[in-house]
Amino acid sequence: MSAVETSTLVYRPFTTDDIAAAHALSVEAKWPHRADDWRFVLDAGAGFIAQDGGRVVGTALFWKYGDGGGSLGMVIVAPDCQGKGIGRKLMELLLDALGERITMLHATPAGEPLYARLGFERIGAIHQHQSADFTVPRIDLAQGERLREIEPRDTATLIALASRASGFDRSALLPALLDVARGVVLERDGDVLGFALIREFGRGHAIGPVVSVTHDGQHARRAQALIAHWLAHNEDRFTRIDTPDESGLSAWLGDIGLKRVDTVVKMARNGTPPHDPSVVQFAIVNQALG
Known part of the structure; x- marks a missing residue:
């Protein structure tokens, strides 16, 4: 996709040049991922960035498995940018990319209502x-x-x-x-x-x-x-x-x-x-x- 602008926000494909900014965003969110962990999941899939005035304020990745499966994750929105619809827009981009594939994700309690509205159903749980x-x-x-x-x-x-x-x-x-x-x-x-x-x-x-x-x-x-x-x-x-x-x-x-x-x-x-x-x-x- 080409860049999509919404107000001052730009949504564009995630590239390897974005790993450092994405890692900083995940650190801010208190996620444990290293930059190398980001690099591995990006190499295995693809994704999108939300950018505001040159600053990365949102990330979302997806992965395709064979002809019919997929998953999505690494969905993060900067704390000061939450509540502006960025997470939903990123999710819509992911779902458009995955199409009719059976798609899996793991949701926090905060994210579950959004995913349910987008057609996801609860099928289990993962214990960390x-x-x-x-x-x-x-x-x-x-x-x-x-x-x-x-x-x-x-x-x-x-x-x-x-x-x-x-x-x-x-x-x-x-x-x-x-x-x-x-x-x-x-x-x-x-x-x-x-x-x-x-x-x-x-x-x-x-x-x-x-x-x-x-x-x-x-x-x-x-x-x-x-x-x-x-x-x-x-x-x-x-x-x-x-x-x-x-x-x-x-x-x-x-x-x-x-x-x-x-x-x-x-x-x-x-x-x-x-x-x-x-x-x-x-x-x-x-x-x-x-």
């Missing part, structure tokens, strides 16, 4: 857990199971598992994550039953996604083993995990010292992401990408 003061739990592997580092030959399998668990095509996002993250798989007899990634994010590190198959009913234990592996490697370091409410993992995370500090509402428009119940996502990538 974090701490540097946690206990590394001992989770025994079942006979024949082992953890190993992710190898290039695993990529196609991990894309398939991540796509089935999230309900979105991860064929572009997962390889991008593997470029910036470390990862392990849990396998048995050569079959990958789950995996977990860890990467630098915000105040420290984030674990996610964490995915496990459900066919034998041991998926929660496997997810705990995958998470425990990375906690052992990250002991005494700030670690964050965002877990879907339906995974049932939140209480366990709290028990080991990863405190729940926030809960956001998961919302969707144009339908619900088609999750495969035989694979569960125990931790998301982040609240923007799901």
Whole structure:
């Protein structure tokens, strides 16, 4: 799109030159994102800027997954510019870009009414857990199971598992994550039953996604083993995990010292992401990408 002017405001595409200003805006909003976190999500998608007299006063990004899915996030309006319709205009630009795709977002209580008016419906919740003061739990592997580092030959399998668990095509996002993250798989007899990634994010590190198959009913234990592996490697370091409410993992995370500090509402428009119940996502990538 070309620049669109509304009064003294200009709405235009988000470029890499805007990362520093967007990062400053997120710091003002007390978000933990580093400039590199902004760079990663922008490289994975696209978005828009609201600018007033050369000052960036609003941001919004979106991501497309395959032919039918999408998500949006990083929607911020400068505190002194709120109440002027900037957030709504940015949302309208995002929704025009995403069209009829099944679109997911995570909403704060303050943002939920606006999203509901734009056609989003509540479909779940995400619990944010974090701490540097946690206990590394001992989770025994079942006979024949082992953890190993992710190898290039695993990529196609991990894309398939991540796509089935999230309900979105991860064929572009997962390889991008593997470029910036470390990862392990849990396998048995050569079959990958789950995996977990860890990467630098915000105040420290984030674990996610964490995915496990459900066919034998041991998926929660496997997810705990995958998470425990990375906690052992990250002991005494700030670690964050965002877990879907339906995974049932939140209480366990709290028990080991990863405190729940926030809960956001998961919302969707144009339908619900088609999750495969035989694979569960125990931790998301982040609240923007799901």
